[in-house]
Amino acid sequence: MSFHPNDIARRTRLSSVALAVGFVLLLGAFFRAQVLETANYALQSQENRLRPIPLPAPRGIIYDRKGQIIAENLPAYSVSITAPSLDSLRSSLKQLQPTLQLSETDINRAVRRYRRAPTRPTVILADASIDVISVLEEHRIDYPRLIIQSVPKRFYPDGPLVASFVGYTGEISESDLNLPQYAGYNPGQSVGKGGLEKQYEDVLHGTEGVRYDEVDARGRAVQGVGPRPDTDARGAPPLQTNIDLDLQKFVASVFSDTLRGGAIAMEPNTGAVLALYSNPSFDPNRFTGGIPADYWKELNTDPWRPLFNKVIQGTYPPASTWKLATSAIGLENKVVTLNARMPIPCNGGMQYGSRYFRCWEKRGHGYTTLAQAIEKSCDVYFYQLGLRIGLSKLVGGGIDLQFAERSGIDLPNEYKPRFPTRDVRAYYNRRYGPRGWTAGANSLNLSIGQGENSQTVVNMAKFFTALATDGHTSTP
Known part of the structure; x- marks a missing residue:
């Protein structure tokens, strides 16, 4: 089989054009990757190398009219983990289960947190004991994606005595995240769930910070200063109330273990609430970091309804x-x-x-x-x-x-x-x-x-x- 010289020349020209076009396309792709999109690739590389760790902000301290503390923050430890997938998270939790004594409820709660915010570290224990932290530190190399950090823990020195008006805090729910008043909040953050904590959430809620940890390909932290500076968490200002804690304690003492009801003391001229107590009460400290299932069941099955505020919710014939x-x-x-x-x-x-x-x-x-x-x-x-x-x-x-x-x-x-x-x-x-x-x-x-x-x-x-x-x- 033979080709006419003109056919050979034509095919040679077409091949040359195709090679030229291909070369131009490759050159354009290289130019786009190396010049036009270099910032995007650098950002992706940086994000793969840096692990953002949210830094919870301390809530505002709540004082009574004399400056006595009603609600404050104590240092605590939280245990979190990062996972590239849900299966990876489940596998890590199964490995940690014997060490942390995790129940199925704890595991399911962590899975729900991951599904709400897969890009944020998933909290496993919001308030871990020193013994648990010590064990985890000994085995830190076995769990490279584990994050142990100091966090502010909400604490009420007088517990049940002030629960009727101060309320409690808890992790923000998925339904709350869809509400306009929680715009800007992130999954996993603590919010007021009742009482003054909820009423003055916009005052008591600080601004979350972020720390960037440099990690290797396996997610292990490495030494070095990342190109992104950390953002410190900003605590909220204090909240001064009209409550008189001494009077509050006296009012609570009037109610015996068998006396049920509510009482309120007010200044007639100003309306200032000096004391507000509902009996039986509950311990708001048990809600911090996630309420234990048995205590939640106890509160909800109690026929005297401790979570029902008899001062502002109970309606009775006067x-x-x-x-x-x-x-x-x-x-x-x-x-x-x-x-x-x-x-x-x-x-x-x-x-x-x-x-x-x-x-x-x-x-x-x-x-x-x-x-x-x-x-x-x-x-x-x-x-x-x-x-x-x-x-x-x-x-x-x-x-x-x-x-x-x-x-x-x-x-x-x-x-x-x-x-x-x-x-x-x-x-x-x-x-x-x-x-x-x-x-x-x-x-x-x-x-x-x-x-x-x-x-x-x-x-x-x-x-x-x-x-x-x-x-x-x-x-x-």
Whole structure:
């Protein structure tokens, strides 16, 4: 087979062009890699060589009004690990399990942390003991990706005594990370989960720092100063409160092991909360670094509900404490004076329709003035006063006194009281049906703080600040 000389020349030219084009393309690729993208490759090389270690920031110290510490930070040790994949993490955890005495719960928690933030070191133990740290340091060469660092640990010197208002801290959840108020937060960071810790999170939360460790191909730390400078963590400023710790301790001492409930002490003129205690309480220190599963189960199965704040969340019939509200509404509507007597004396009860409404005092109080009825807490007097006022005005007066609203205390998760609406007929029809209630009977119940009236302890305290200051209410 022979080729025409022209064919050979044509093919030679095509080959030369192809080689030239290929050479130009290779030259362009080399130019792009060596010149145009040199910074990107240098950055990738640097990132492979440098391991960023987050540095937790100390939270702000919380003080009482006298400068006594309510919440502070103590030095602790955390154990973390970096892993290129989930399988690698699981393998490392299995190797560490006998040494660290890791439970399946601990392993699953670490796996969840890795899935939320695979590029950050995965915390295995948030608060490791000195004994554990010593063992790990002895075997550091066996676990090159292990990170042991000193971290600030939240501590409450008075523990359960202050839990009702200070709350506790915990690791930020995945759902919290999606909320706008946590924009800029990273997985694994600690945040306030209740009480003042949560209410003033934006004040108490410091700024996380970062340390860059230089590592080899196996992830082992090597000596040398990296090209990136470390960024120090910045602690948050302190938070000064109105709490009086000495008074707080006294209030807590009033509650015995069998007494359940809540108490609050306020300055009437300013609304400053001096003490706030809910019993039974819990130890917020047990939440730091991850609450033990058995303690969490104990809290949630306790029938007295230690995690339920009985001052701001518990709603209870105010009973006789509400008689002062009935008195104020009656005086406001000019249907009674402090010296006015009711036509029916208290003989232990009062007949109204087909029902007999009793007084707490079976022997009765006889004829009393309003001032005397308040002093003796006579139910029969207030039954009659409630009838004089009328259900609509009684409800409207209660709404004007803010019994249908939250107190506005600067603590999260305050519950709203239960109280009728101004459209009394519609409210009771909706609740009992058109024929299931009467204005008179409901007025009698409402007048002594019963019926469709459940208030929080803090809301009643707010009302009494108004009585103590001639009508001026202060937000707690």
